Amino acid sequence: MKTVLIADDxxxxxxxxxxxxxxxxxxxxxxxxxxxxxxxxxSRPIDCVVMDIxxxxxxxxxxxxxxxxxxxxxxxxxxxxxxSYKNDFHTWLADAYVVKSPDVSALIKVVDRVLGGEGxx
Numbered sequence: 160m161k162t163v164l165i166a167d168d169x170x171x172x173x174x175x176x177x178x179x180x181x182x183x184x185x186x187x188x189x190x191x192x193x194x195x196x197x198x199x200x201x202s203r204p205i206d207c208v209v210m211d212i213x214x215x216x217x218x219x220x221x222x223x224x225x226x227x228x229x230x231x232x233x234x235x236x237x238x239x240x241x242x243s244y245k246n247d248f249h250t251w252l253a254d255a256y257v258v259k260s261p262d263v264s265a266l267i268k269v270v271d272r273v274l275g276g277e278g279x280x
């Protein structure tokens with residue numbers, strides 16, 4: 160079973176993502192900010208990171224840069240409510256960019272894809 164780390168400061172959204180990714184066959188870890196996400200990546204094996212961009216403290220783009228330095232091959236999906244970040248060259252460090260939606264299936268499909276179709280869904 161693949162493990163996905165989801166980092167987002169909105170607790171209700173984290174609960175929704177946790178439930179939907181588990182239903183799709185993934186093990187899920189969550190973090191409410193970039194610092195906690197980095198600590199998890201440094202201490203546990205993770206197969207994919209889903210990272211929000213706008214969070215209190217360190218933002219998701221800074222965290223992605225640090226994750227890339229630690230684990231070059233770790234798939235990262237940016238998940239933001241703001242489509243305008245797609246034009247920011249810092250997002251190029253991620254493997255994919257998904258605009259947040261109430262329909263989590265699109266995000267799960269992207270995670271499946273960046274994992275090479277290896278997800279359990």
